[in-house]
Structures are given as C-alpha cells and as structure tokens.
Amino acid sequence: MENKKELCSNCNIRSSVVSVLNKEELTVLERACLQTEFVKGELIFKEGTPANQIVYIREGFAKLSKSGIGGRDYILSISKKGAYLGIHNLNKTTRQYNVSATAITKCKVCFIDIEKFGVLVRRNGDFAMEIISYIFGDEMNYFDRLVNNVQQQLHGRLANTLHYFANEVYNESSFNLNLTKAELASLIGTSRESVSRLLKEFQDAGIIKMGKNQVTILDDEKLLEIKQKG
Amino acid sequence: MENKKELCSNCNIRSSVVSVLNKEELTVLERACLQTEFVKGELIFKEGTPANQIVYIREGFAKLSKSGIGGRDYILSISKKGAYLGIHNLNKTTRQYNVSATAITKCKVCFIDIEKFGVLVRRNGDFAMEIISYIFGDEMNYFDRLVNNVQQQLHGRLANTLHYFANEVYNESSFNLNLTKAELASLIGTSRESVSRLLKEFQDAGIIKMGKNQVTILDDEKLLEIKQKG
DNA sequence: GTTAAAACGTGATATTTGTTACAGTACTAA
C-alpha cells in the first residue's frame, strides 16, 4: 500500500458521476479523498467493519465476497474501474461494509469520506440523481446475474458468468480470469470439481479455449444459447 | 379497477420517504399522482412495457416476477405497503418495467408521473437522499435473499424464504402465503413437488404448521439454523 | 534450485433434486 495525492479535478480517470459537480464541489470532494494502491490478493476492506468511507475504484479489479457457513464464501461480483463500494451506507447511522473487497489485480482506489460525500448529495440534486443512476446501472448489474443463477442449472450459470466476464467486466472475448477455479466455483455457487468438469466440457464443445488462467470465448452464439436455455 | 382521488397531504398511509417534502412539493406530488385499486390476481404492470409512472403500493401485497425460458417464471420478491416500483427508471431515457407486478391480495396503489417525481428529486437533495436510503433499505432486501438462494441447498432456501415472509413481508410468525405451491416454488427456484416434500419435512420436524394456505412458524430457532447452515 | 503449499484434474460414489405419472382435493362458473 502506498499513498499519493492527485487532484480530482485533474484526474483523468474520474467517474462520469462527478461530471455534474462544479469546481467548488469538486474541491470539496478532493479534500475528502485519499488515494491508495493495493496489490493482487490484498484485502481492501472486510465485511462487517466500520465504513466511514466510500471506496472508489480508479483502476484494476476487485472481487466482492461474503463469507458463508464453514469458512465457505460466496463471491458476488467483480468490481472494476468506476465502481463505488460501500455507497449503501450513505444515509445510515451505523455504517459497515456488507461485503468484503479484495484486489484481484493491482488496484488504485480512492477512499472518500462518506459524510462529506453525503453533503454533496444533499446539496446538489443533479449529483444525487447521478448517484441514483449509478446505483441502478452498476449495482443492479449483478441483479440479473443473481436471478439467472437461481433459476438455472450449472451449465447456464457458467455460461452466464463467462458472458458476464467478457461483456461486463473485462470487455474482451479473451481475458484473464484472475480467479482460481475454486473462486470461480464460489462465484457460480458450486464446487471446484464441477467447474473443472464443465470448463472441460465447454472446451470439448469448442465454445471456449483455456490456457493458464486465460479464457477465450470462441463461440459466443453457443455460449449465449446455453446461458439462456439453462 | 376503480379510481378515486385522495390528497397526498391528507393521506395517512403515505410513505416516510416523502416526509422531507414541504407543502408546495407535496402538492406537486399530489398532482402527479393517480390512485387505483387492484383485486387479487390482477396484473399491475408487465415486464417490458413502457414505464412512465412510479407505482407506489399504499396497501396490500404484490409479487414481482420475471418470465424465464419456456413460460417458466421466477418470482423475485413480494412487495408490500410502502414500496416504490419502477423507480429504477428515474433517470433513464428509455423507460420500461424490468419485472411484472401482480396483486396477490387486494391492492391500493398510486401511479406517480415519473418526470415530475424526478423534478422533485433534483430540486430537493434531502428527498433524493431519502430515495437513496429507500433503494438500499427496501429494494436491496431481495439482494441478500438472492445471494442466499444461489449458494444454498433447497432446505436453506425454503427456510430463508419462510423467514423472509415472517420477518420482512408479513411481520407475523403466522401468515397467509397468498401464493400457490407452484408460485412458492418459482420464488425459491425449484419445482412444485420439491416444495411439497420439503414443507412436509418441515412439518414433520415440528418447525412449521400448515393449514389451508396459512403457515405458522413453530420453531424459529431451528428455521434460522437451517437458513444458515443450508 | 529445492521444497512446501496451493491449485488442479478426474474417477467412483452418494445425495440431492427434477421429472413423470397419476389420483385426490378444492375452487369456479354456469
């Protein structure tokens, strides 16, 4: 972890959400903001701990997880550049993170004081509206995934997840998983062994190619078909 | 369906969300609002149709569902008094409902013009903050349920759902399901037959009692244990 | 480089859950 200070107003990777803030408001945000870097594998914050900051991901990828019974944990989603984590605490009296976040690649993040962020929301209705849009756009993206995962068989869930990686997370048809098979399993809600078997099936069927931790989608049509049919 | 007009300012079942609106703003809301009643089984709105109103549930219960593959649909949650449906369209250019809503008891609802609602959000930051709080408080409640449903076995899912009914929906340890077994199955993501089997198991174990469509939770401890252990 | 630990692949087996089939019950409309 390493700290440095860069001005939000100069930040070229700043979120579109803050585009409606004026100079003065941007300065307020700047003052409320602390930048940090995490390396792969580092815990950014842990489920249940006090949450007095909103965590903004400037660069990199992080997994969001919840620990379940027997040390077994469930991965909810992969967050990337542009994500605001812990934002559900905005108007809460007791603030705590409801998931854990762990860097799965090198990550640059901003910790933003949640009180000051809240002041901006109340002061600027357009900003508030942007936040609301963000919540529905970005947070609800895992909504459909979850629904899909509940009603489908494993094949559908895996296809769904691969499609999610290619189209929502990495935006490439060939991407590095950044996750172990066991982690992928906990994202789909199954066992490591089943993931292994299924991935092999998908390879044999010519739907994907796998090397190291790299996944390449060869037959997107078929993947979508499986994703939909279950 | 039947229409009548009652003033929001006099409405004694109005939402706490609007408590931060002043008289003038409340009048704006009033003008944007149309009241209607639905009987059990009636469709309030259908997934995919244009959504120029936010639907506020004043009284009663409605199921939110998404239609899946092969006519099979999945029930996301049961909405009750105080719920705002279609609110995800607030800042969208193309507005459509992302789920269907169907009354499962007699329902009184308000249809609120979404444009005018949006104006209030932008004008009053405190109102915006209330909306954000609402979204995270009430909308995200199904989030945990979904996560739970993905990672658990059937026993855990059923326990989870019964617990959800008793504690989040009906707020009584004895409640009317208002759903057929098939619907309950589509809420849990399983088959009607499995629900039958499981409910019988739960009864035999003395965890619940069932009569007609009435469920009574006898052993909340055990239910919670199953909910957690899966 | 060596070594321990973590990650992975795969077969055999056990469980869980879905499906099919059918009969009984409850509700609805004429």
Added chain:
DNA sequence: TTAGTACTGTAACAAATATCACGTTTTAAC
C-alpha cells in the same frame, strides 16, 4: 349441484451435482 379446471400430494425413477479420494501440476517461499 355439477362439470370443469386448477391446485395438491406422493411415489418411482432419472438426471444433475456434491463429495471423497488421490495423484499431478503449478506457484510461492526460502
């Protein structure tokens, strides 16, 4: 009341998936 339709319970069977066990490969630490 009666017929028809939807809803329900249950058993037998089939399919999907988890678990267990074990050997192999890869990764990380020293």
